[in-house]
Amino acid sequence: MNYNLDHLSELESESIFIIREAFAQFENPCILFSGGKDSIVTTHLALKAFYPAKLPFPLVHIDTGHNFKETLDFRDALVKENGARLIVGSVQKSIDDGKVAEETGVNASRNKLQTTTLLDTIEEGQFDACLGGARRDEEKARAKERFFSHRDDFGQWDPKNQRPELWNILNGRKKMGENFRVFPISNWTEMDIWQYIKREQIALPSLYFAHERDVLERHGVLLGYDKNVHTLREGDKVEKRMIRFRTIGDISITGASESTADDLDKIIAEVAAARVTERSGRADDKRSDSAMEDRKKEGYF
Amino acid sequence: MDLLRFSTAGSVDDGKSTLIGRLLYDSKTIFEDQLESIEGASNKKGLDHVDLSLLTDGLRDEREQGITIDVAYRYFATPKRKFIIADTPGHIQYTRNMVTGASTSNLALILIDARKGILEQTKRHSFIASLLQIKHIIVCVNKMDLVDYGEETFEEIKAAYIDFASKLDVEDIRFIPISALKGDNVVDKGDKMDWYSGGSLLNTLEEIYISSDRNLIDCRFPVQNVIRPHSDEYHDYRGYAGRVESGVFKVGDEVMTLPTGFTSKIKTINCGKADVAEAFPPMSVCMTLEDDIDTSRGDMIVRVKNQPEATQDLDVMLCWLGDNKLVVGKKYIIRHTSNEARTIIKEIQYKVDINTLHRLKEDKNIAMNDISRVTLRTTKPLLVDSYKNNKSTGSFIIVDEGDFNTVAAGMII
Numbered sequence: 001m002n003y004n005l006d007h008l009s010e011l012e013s014e015s016i017f018i019i020r021e022a023f024a025q026f027e028n029p030c031i032l033f034s035g036g037k038d039s040i041v042t043t044h045l046a047l048k049a050f051y052p053a054k055l056p057f058p059l060v061h062i063d064t065g066h067n068f069k070e071t072l073d074f075r076d077a078l079v080k081e082n083g084a085r086l087i088v089g090s091v092q093k094s095i096d097d098g099k100v101a102e103e104t105g106v107n108a109s110r111n112k113l114q115t116t117t118l119l120d121t122i123e124e125g126q127f128d129a130c131l132g133g134a135r136r137d138e139e140k141a142r143a144k145e146r147f148f149s150h151r152d153d154f155g156q157w158d159p160k161n162q163r164p165e166l167w168n169i170l171n172g173r174k175k176m177g178e179n180f181r182v183f184p185i186s187n188w189t190e191m192d193i194w195q196y197i198k199r200e201q202i203a204l205p206s207l208y209f210a211h212e213r214d215v216l217e218r219h220g221v222l223l224g225y226d227k228n229v230h231t232l233r234e235g236d237k238v239e240k241r242m243i244r245f246r247t248i249g250d251i252s253i254t255g256a257s258e259s260t261a262d263d264l265d266k267i268i269a270e271v272a273a274a275r276v277t278e279r280s281g282r283a284d285d286k287r288s289d290s291a292m293e294d295r296k297k298e299g300y301f
Numbered sequence: 302m303d304l305l306r307f308s309t310a311g312s313v314d315d316g317k318s319t320l321i322g323r324l325l326y327d328s329k330t331i332f333e334d335q336l337e338s339i340e341g342a343s344n345k346k347g348l349d350h351v352d353l354s355l356l357t358d359g360l361r362d363e364r365e366q367g368i369t370i371d372v373a374y375r376y377f378a379t380p381k382r383k384f385i386i387a388d389t390p391g392h393i394q395y396t397r398n399m400v401t402g403a404s405t406s407n408l409a410l411i412l413i414d415a416r417k418g419i420l421e422q423t424k425r426h427s428f429i430a431s432l433l434q435i436k437h438i439i440v441c442v443n444k445m446d447l448v449d450y451g452e453e454t455f456e457e458i459k460a461a462y463i464d465f466a467s468k469l470d471v472e473d474i475r476f477i478p479i480s481a482l483k484g485d486n487v488v489d490k491g492d493k494m495d496w497y498s499g500g501s502l503l504n505t506l507e508e509i510y511i512s513s514d515r516n517l518i519d520c521r522f523p524v525q526n527v528i529r530p531h532s533d534e535y536h537d538y539r540g541y542a543g544r545v546e547s548g549v550f551k552v553g554d555e556v557m558t559l560p561t562g563f564t565s566k567i568k569t570i571n572c573g574k575a576d577v578a579e580a581f582p583p584m585s586v587c588m589t590l591e592d593d594i595d596t597s598r599g600d601m602i603v604r605v606k607n608q609p610e611a612t613q614d615l616d617v618m619l620c621w622l623g624d625n626k627l628v629v630g631k632k633y634i635i636r637h638t639s640n641e642a643r644t645i646i647k648e649i650q651y652k653v654d655i656n657t658l659h660r661l662k663e664d665k666n667i668a669m670n671d672i673s674r675v676t677l678r679t680t681k682p683l684l685v686d687s688y689k690n691n692k693s694t695g696s697f698i699i700v701d702e703g704d705f706n707t708v709a710a711g712m713i714i
């Protein structure tokens with residue numbers, strides 16, 4: 001017997017270790033569930049970490065009101081199958097309560113508004129740790145994240161004043177009102193995620209697989225067209241194309257790519273050959289060079 | 302495919318960013334939109350070349366000031382291995398960052414500018430790698446193109462480094478002459494240095510054997526959580542969740558739980574729904590025992606005949622990371638495996654001058670980035686091994702009781 005773990009098993013083991021630490025060190029953790037593949041993998045790892053017990057944390061979904069139907073159906077099925085608890089924070093409610101104002105204009109999005117809803121949902125549920133599926137390889141500000149990421153009592157991230165993390169000793173001590181974001185899959189890459197999904201046969205929303213859909217092209221980004229979300233302006237053209245989504249977020253901002261990859265093997269081949277990052281299709285990151293850093297400082301995922 | 306974690310350290314001008322950029326680029330890890338984005342940013346800064354350091358400097362302040370604030374993690378893979386680079390800046394809070402990056406690394410990559418030879422920074426990085434018990438060091442003598450690819454220069458630096466390294470505790474040191482800028486010996490060997498018979502850097506990273514670094518002898522399983530499903534199907538299930546830090550645990554093995562001292566046998570080992578016959582580091586598993594034993598988080602499952610030391614007095618090397626200075630006699634929190642206690646630092650033996658490796662016995666002023674040897678007393682016994690034998694049970698962190706920041710990292714002697 002050679003006592004070697006392959007890279008996926010080593011990453012899995014590290015993530016399970018972190019999830020178990022979060023469970024032990026915090027009183028009321030939750031999983032931030034977006035319906036995207038990274039939060040699905042995070043949920044899968046959490047289920048594995050506590051098996052045969054049930055998932056000990058609720059799933060928290062911030063619903064922008066502009067979600068793909070496929071994502072919501074998938075979420076509800078997952079919750080049902082695992083007997084999990086689901087808490088939905090509604091951006092529409094934050095708008096109705098006057099806490100945030102809807103953006104206007106053709107590129108209007110509810111992406112930034114989510115932060116307020118998220119922070120309110122965290123406060124209401126009294127969650128002291130939120131587990132998320134962010135990865136360090138996704139975006140340059142995220143490359144600086146800790147596994148246990150400290151947030152002050154306004155939910156803000158201070159990237160220059162982070163606790164050093166050494167070996168595998170995690171420090172989740174906090175003062176009243178502060179909380180943590182926990183990122184168990186920090187060290188995974190997009191490729192690791194796909195290989196692991198295949199190995200573990202994890203179910204995904206159909207949006208990830210190539211399908212025919214009405215799309216709208218804007219600033220070189222292909223958006224899945226929804227008449228309730230997108231305001232058409234002159235020259236906008238809606239057309240049917242064969243596409244798939246590499247990331248899944250709010251309808252208003254999630255870019256699709258033209259693809260014929262309709263199964264996991266084809267997707268893995270496509271990811272291996274890809275020459276642009278998966279977030280290149282995200283209109284939210286394109287607002288400025290430090291768009292992600294700015295949102296994260298305010299309390300975004 | 303396995304995983305290799307390595308750390309790099311260096312200042313802006315020794316070619317580290319260029320080297321990392323080349324490894325990422327040649328392994329197709331840099332994407333077009335990233336390249337476009339840093340090309341644009343380089344133009345804005347008035348540079349006529351693409352500044353690859355912009356890839357690792359992710360925060361706005363870093364880009365504006367041209368510095369790296371923090372450890373950045375980078376990922377790339379070849380068909381043979383997946384790599385995680387802990388890229389640590391050489392100037393600000395260098396010790397703190399190098400120690401953090403080194404704590405999870407199998408290997409340290411040290412860059413030396415062929416024109417300058419061994420600098421203080423080279424010594425610092427090497428000492429920290431040795432202190433953190435990194436078993437493999439690759440010394441890249443860079444900018445060989447600027448010394449006419451001369452074998453003599455390379456050999457001189459190599460001899461000087463070997464002389465210096467005799468004071469260190471590193472098992473495996475390799476030397477590679479490279480030009481990160483021109484690419485010689487980085488991914489491909491190139492034709493400029495026929496006198497060098499070893500492999501390229503990437504080839505060495507792919508082939509280096511690291512699995513013998515793990516401790517498969519001393520069984521240590523710190524309990525993270527107790528799993529009690531409270532369901533009809535698993536009514537009596539009581540599982541101990543944790544990660545095997547060292548040794549190999551097999552179903553049927555006789556084990557002891559510490560500090561209670563109860564003995565039992567391993568009944569099952571599972572990882573999710575899958576039962577496994579044995580578990581080895583660094584597997585996260587859940588174990589059940591034949592007997593119902595009162596064991597909880599902070600306890601450790603070990604073999605009866607191979608136990609860690611239970612002690613309240615620790616003799617340690619300490620890297621101070623906090624903004625406030627170390628205060629002798631003050632109470633701190635100590636976190637060790639899944640255990641936590643309070644501690645006071647009783648005495649400072651000496652501080653290490655990390656440039657000369659001299660022991661400064663008179664200097665008791667310990668601030669951020671200082672490395673010192675101290676004695677600690679804890680409020681309850683901890684289950685420890687020496688760091689040299691066991692990184693997991695030999696390491697700990699110290700947390701300030703006021704603001705809960707991590708203020709020190711320690712290694713048990």
